[in-house]
Amino acid sequence: MKRTILWFRNDLRLHDHPALHAALKACDEIVPAFILDERYLQRDRWGFRRTGPYRLQFLLESLEDLRNHLKELGGNLVLRIGLPEREIPAVAAEYDCTAVYASQEYTHEEKKVEEALKKVLPLHLFHASTLYPPEQLPFNMDQLPEVFTAFRKQVERYVRVPFPLETPVKIPVPSLEEGALPSLSGLGYAVPPTDARAVLRFRGGAGAAYERLDDYLWNSHSLSRYKETRNGLVGADYSSKFSPWLANGSISVRAIYHEVEAYEAEVEANDSTYWLKFELLWREYFKFVAMKHGRRIFFPGGIQGKSTSWKDNPGLFRQWAAGKTGDRFVDANMRELLFTGFMSNRGRQNVASYLVHQLKQDWRKGAAWFESLLLDYDVASNYGNWMYAAGIGNDPRDRVFNTAKQASMYDGDGVFRALWLEGAGRDPEAFWESFL
Numbered sequence: 001m002k003r004t005i006l007w008f009r010n011d012l013r014l015h016d017h018p019a020l021h022a023a024l025k026a027c028d029e030i031v032p033a034f035i036l037d038e039r040y041l042q043r044d045r046w047g048f049r050r051t052g053p054y055r056l057q058f059l060l061e062s063l064e065d066l067r068n069h070l071k072e073l074g075g076n077l078v079l080r081i082g083l084p085e086r087e088i089p090a091v092a093a094e095y096d097c098t099a100v101y102a103s104q105e106y107t108h109e110e111k112k113v114e115e116a117l118k119k120v121l122p123l124h125l126f127h128a129s130t131l132y133p134p135e136q137l138p139f140n141m142d143q144l145p146e147v148f149t150a151f152r153k154q155v156e157r158y159v160r161v162p163f164p165l166e167t168p169v170k171i172p173v174p175s176l177e178e179g180a181l182p183s184l185s186g187l188g189y190a191v192p193p194t195d196a197r198a199v200l201r202f203r204g205g206a207g208a209a210y211e212r213l214d215d216y217l218w219n220s221h222s223l224s225r226y227k228e229t230r231n232g233l234v235g236a237d238y239s240s241k242f243s244p245w246l247a248n249g250s251i252s253v254r255a256i257y258h259e260v261e262a263y264e265a266e267v268e269a270n271d272s273t274y275w276l277k278f279e280l281l282w283r284e285y286f287k288f289v290a291m292k293h294g295r296r297i298f299f300p301g302g303i304q305g306k307s308t309s310w311k312d313n314p315g316l317f318r319q320w321a322a323g324k325t326g327d328r329f330v331d332a333n334m335r336e337l338l339f340t341g342f343m344s345n346r347g348r349q350n351v352a353s354y355l356v357h358q359l360k361q362d363w364r365k366g367a368a369w370f371e372s373l374l375l376d377y378d379v380a381s382n383y384g385n386w387m388y389a390a391g392i393g394n395d396p397r398d399r400v401f402n403t404a405k406q407a408s409m410y411d412g413d414g415v416f417r418a419l420w421l422e423g424a425g426r427d428p429e430a431f432w433e434s435f436l
């Protein structure tokens with residue numbers, strides 16, 4: 001009887017799961033396991049919770065959905081809290097597993113965990129979060145172009161996005177001690193209220209993710225207008241809102257890509273349908289940037305290694321984070337983030353530019369605030385975009401946004417600013433004290 005662990009990480013789905021496929025092929029039984037990494041529940045160097053309440057709640061919902069789905073196929077999910085490099089070997093010993101199958105991560109801390117685990121168990125790693133398998137890129141990783149357009153042109157021309165793998169029909173497991181799914185309060189968090197102004201009620205899990213894909217493409221045909229609406233600020237459909245599910249892997253990026261192509265074949269192909277694939281390439285690019293540059297994506301001078309002199313003024317930072325700078329466009333966006341865990345791409349670019357270029361504060365502190373609050377936090381996309389905004393990433397230009405001009409272009413009627421700054425708003429300071 002050959003038994004292996006299927007270690008779930010940011011790949012919380014059964015559809016298009018290469019490690020799961022390989023494990024089922026190679027073994028008689030698998031032990032699906034997820035370890036809630038206690039490091040992510042701690043506070044960071046700035047005092048922020050590394051995982052704030054929104055993303056943690058979303059993660060717990062995702063795990064519940066995954067466990068239910070596994071059970072429907074005869075399986076289950078073992079859940080533990082601790083350090084994966086300790087807990088996975090413990091689970092392996094308990095169930096006589098001889099190896100671990102998992103999806104590969106590309107960022108420093110996550111890779112260190114892989115290295116530690118490899119020392120005690122054979123670890124088979126697969127690519128689950130990128131469009132392109134990295135080994136099929138038309139260049140070695142150390143020659144990844146430093147400019148996005150050069151990268152995009154090469155991959156679009158020379159590499160094909162593989163078709164997603166089918167969901168297995170059966171998950172053979174031994175009798176498992178599943179471990180209770182913790183609650184937010186059980187983990188020491190207060191539960192923030194839901195905010196009726198949120199762009200969407202983001203529900204964790206593959207079920208909700210694939211529903212959203214259906215809605216955005218086939219039900220509302222919003223995809224057909226994406227290029228015109230993508231800079232929007234209010235409502236569910238100005239952009240896809242796929243990002244939280246993509247970040248924890250409840251949905252496969254390859255599945256999205258091929259669904260867009262199916263839509264192009266059956267409904268219409270236009271600039272908008274292409275543009276969604278184009279944006280997925282940005283996500284892809286930042287993953288490879290992280291792979292190429294390792295820890296440098298966290299350095300004060302970024303991957304350019306620029307010498308920098310960021311200021312540290314906690315009062316100014318708090319005004320920014322609480323949406324109290326006096327710049328109404330920045331404040332509205334920061335309150336949306338604080339009260340819901342989401343912010344539009346247009347908003348993110350503006351608030352990042354404001355923190356770095358107007359307030360001259362350390363971009364890494366801004367990135368850490370986003371890390372704590374964002375539902376869709378993704379190491380590579382977050383740090384990649386922040387470096388970009390700070391002028392130390394993959395764009396040699398300083399991208400300074402004129403927030404007044406941006407507000408008049410993208411919120412000309414003031415509806416977005418009014419939504420977050422007037423009326424039934426909560427007090428940001430009190431909110432911060434109670435929930436973060």
Ligand SMILES: Cc1cc2nc3c(=O)[nH]c(=O)nc-3n(C[C@H](O)[C@H](O)[C@H](O)COP(=O)(O)OP(=O)(O)OC[C@H]3O[C@@H](n4cnc5c(N)ncnc54)[C@H](O)[C@@H]3O)c2cc1C
Binds near residue numbers: 241280284348
């Ligand atoms: C300072 C800053 C920090 C950011 N941090 C994150 C983060 O932690 N996690 C994250 O997923 N995105 C991040 N983004 C990128 C982008 O803002 C979000 O992906 C997007 O707003 C999510 O909404 P959506 O799914 O509706 O996007 P859509 O506009 O519908 O785009 C579709 C998908 O393309 C990808 N995408 C779009 N724009 C970008 C981009 N600029 N960089 C990388 N991928 C992109 C995302 O996966 C997104 O879900 C950040 C951007 C900035 C400027």
